[in-house]
Amino acid sequence: MTGAEFVPLSLTPLLIGVFAAVACALPGNFLVLRRQALIGDAISHVVLPGIVVAFLVTGVVAAVPMLLGAAAAAVVAVVMIEAIRRLGNIEPGAAMGLTFTTLFAAGVLLLEQSDTSGVHLDVEHALYGNLESLIWLDAMGWESLFDPVALAELPVELFRVAAALVGVSGFLWVCWRPLVVSTFDEGFAQTMGMRTNVIGMALVIVAAIAAVAAFDAVGSIIVIAMFICPPAAARLMTNRLSTQIAWSVGFAVLSAVLGYILAGYGPLWIGFDNAVSAAGMIATVSGVILALTALWGPCRKRLGAPAV
Amino acid sequence: MSLELAANDGVAPTGAGLASSPLALRGMTVSYGQKPVVFSVDMTIAEGAMTAIIGPNGAGKSTLLKAALGIVSPLAGQVTVFGKPLAAERHRIAYVPQRASVDWDFPTRVIDVVLMGLYRELGLLQRIRGQHRDKAMACLERVGMAGFAERQIGQLSGGQQQRVFLARALAQEADLYLLDEPFAGVDAATEKAIIDVLKSLKDEGKTVVAVHHDLATVAEYFDRVFLVNTRKMAEGTVAEAFSAENLDRTYGGRLATGQIDQLDLVAG
Numbered sequence: 001m002t003g004a005e006f007v008p009l010s011l012t013p014l015l016i017g018v019f020a021a022v023a024c025a026l027p028g029n030f031l032v033l034r035r036q037a038l039i040g041d042a043i044s045h046v047v048l049p050g051i052v053v054a055f056l057v058t059g060v061v062a063a064v065p066m067l068l069g070a071a072a073a074a075v076v077a078v079v080m081i082e083a084i085r086r087l088g089n090i091e092p093g094a095a096m097g098l099t100f101t102t103l104f105a106a107g108v109l110l111l112e113q114s115d116t117s118g119v120h121l122d123v124e125h126a127l128y129g130n131l132e133s134l135i136w137l138d139a140m141g142w143e144s145l146f147d148p149v150a151l152a153e154l155p156v157e158l159f160r161v162a163a164a165l166v167g168v169s170g171f172l173w174v175c176w177r178p179l180v181v182s183t184f185d186e187g188f189a190q191t192m193g194m195r196t197n198v199i200g201m202a203l204v205i206v207a208a209i210a211a212v213a214a215f216d217a218v219g220s221i222i223v224i225a226m227f228i229c230p231p232a233a234a235r236l237m238t239n240r241l242s243t244q245i246a247w248s249v250g251f252a253v254l255s256a257v258l259g260y261i262l263a264g265y266g267p268l269w270i271g272f273d274n275a276v277s278a279a280g281m282i283a284t285v286s287g288v289i290l291a292l293t294a295l296w297g298p299c300r301k302r303l304g305a306p307a308v
Numbered sequence: 309m310s311l312e313l314a315a316n317d318g319v320a321p322t323g324a325g326l327a328s329s330p331l332a333l334r335g336m337t338v339s340y341g342q343k344p345v346v347f348s349v350d351m352t353i354a355e356g357a358m359t360a361i362i363g364p365n366g367a368g369k370s371t372l373l374k375a376a377l378g379i380v381s382p383l384a385g386q387v388t389v390f391g392k393p394l395a396a397e398r399h400r401i402a403y404v405p406q407r408a409s410v411d412w413d414f415p416t417r418v419i420d421v422v423l424m425g426l427y428r429e430l431g432l433l434q435r436i437r438g439q440h441r442d443k444a445m446a447c448l449e450r451v452g453m454a455g456f457a458e459r460q461i462g463q464l465s466g467g468q469q470q471r472v473f474l475a476r477a478l479a480q481e482a483d484l485y486l487l488d489e490p491f492a493g494v495d496a497a498t499e500k501a502i503i504d505v506l507k508s509l510k511d512e513g514k515t516v517v518a519v520h521h522d523l524a525t526v527a528e529y530f531d532r533v534f535l536v537n538t539r540k541m542a543e544g545t546v547a548e549a550f551s552a553e554n555l556d557r558t559y560g561g562r563l564a565t566g567q568i569d570q571l572d573l574v575a576g
Contacts, residue, residue: 033414174432181424185410188476191377191403192427193395239460241415301413301462 024226040227049107129219164213236297336385402482425479467498
């Protein structure tokens with residue numbers, strides 16, 4: 001493939017896919033270790049009604065109203081979960097599952113009933129985004145990377161996921177020690193004067209920011225998969241958290257790149273006519289990576305295996 | 309009641325008693341849901357002594373420690389640490405939680421757990437240097453775990469895990485050590501190693517408080533006891549407060565007479 005073909009058609013979707021995958025995988029490491037992996041699932045579901053309502057109120061698909069809508073929906077979800085848990089006397093996991101599926105379903109209904117035909121907002125986009133359409137038509141080839149006129153036409157989603165990735169990385173960098181200590185031993189962290197509930201809340205907020213930014217570009221399937229699969233696979237490769245983070249980034253990048261290529265060319269290689277959804281393929285690749293590490297990863301441990 | 313007065317006998321608090329006590333609770337009441345787990349407990353820990361907190365299962369022993377540390381918020385009650393509010397003197401306390409309270413599958417090595425004890429020194433971003441590693445290794449040395457520094461924590465036995473927790477507390481270089489069942493489910497070698505370290509801490513003038521289950525070793529290991537069953541039952545030196553009568557009241561008759569007889573107690 002030549003630069004003239006690759007740069008306008010594939011470079012930006014690939015970068016957006018990679019940035020979104022890494023932005024979700026990074027906080028996913030801590031969510032999985034805290035046994036809060038469901039939160040990623042939850043956030044990406046709750047985001048939908050929030051974004052739809054934001055669109056209905058403002059009439060535009062723009063980053064700020066969408067983020068606010070998603071944040072408002074997250075608050076509603078948290079209140080709902082608490083209410084269901086207390087009033088119904090139901091365990092938290094069940095209350096979460098109930099809330100998120102209900103809110104997501106409500107989002108689907110809202111979406112169907114509202115006039116969103118003029119914008120990129122429908123159920124398919126909510127699930128698997130529009131990665132393939134995030135192309136850079138003004139680019140003529142690699143030289144366009146140095147052409148200010150062409151650069152000005154880069155898809156705005158690229159900047160959003162890049163900003164989310166920078167934000168997530170910065171948060172993990174600065175809050176690394178409190179995150180690690182409070183994830184491993186919350187009581188001890190409190191005796192060290194750490195505000196563990198604030199740290200936990202900050203982690204969820206950062207994950208939500210990554211989810212909303214990624215959701216916009218790549219849909220909820222990737223968001224859910226990237227919060228869980230690369231970190232879980234990475235855990236099976238190492239017994240050190242910093243190394244685990246590195247593996248999870250590697251797996252996220254591999255999933256995004258391989259998934260994008262396989263979705264675009266895989267079906268053609270085996271004789272089918274059409275490409276398949278890049279988001280679906282990226283998520284599938286991440287699942288396959290997890291399966292492979294679960295079978296052959298060096299740091300697997302049987303549940304309940306006795307300490308050596 | 310003579311038990312109250314007993315706080316000034318035996319291994320007595322040095323200095324002005326209550327005002328400078330390493331740990332003093334007043335009217336501590338904690339409840340999970342409707343039922344109070346700890347009710348209106350006053351506790352004054354003697355400086356430089358080893359105190360065992362004793363009581364039946366569910367008597368609120370761990371909760372008492374957690375309330376003292378601010379991990380659980382009490383319904384009522386005050387905590388003073390070395391005569392000051394907890395927040396001001398937090399850095400003088402080291403806490404060893406119950407071993408079962410954390411996930412030992414966590415991807416971290418022994419040395420990294422001990423380095424967690426240096427968080428106050430390191431802060432958010434300061435790099436870990438040779439001096440920090442040396443200090444962590446010295447703490448591991450003290451509990452006999454230096455050879456395991458690079459191991460993943462899940463590969464340790466229960467007793468070894470407990471010793472790593474103790475090493476992390478040592479790294480904090482505190483004046484008051486609060487331990488939640490440090491001897492629960494550990495091997496004899498570990499029990500010996502831990503009690504040796506705790507006694508050496510006492511020799512350095514530090515104060516040690518441990519939730520303890522094994523009544524048979526109370527007299528051998530500890531100077532003072534604090535008996536609790538939701539309410540304070542007794543407090544004082546082992547010789548005075550660790551009596552058959554107090555144990556009987558604390559355990560509500562759940563200890564068999566034979567068990568109490570074996571303890572070779574002073575007459576209640």
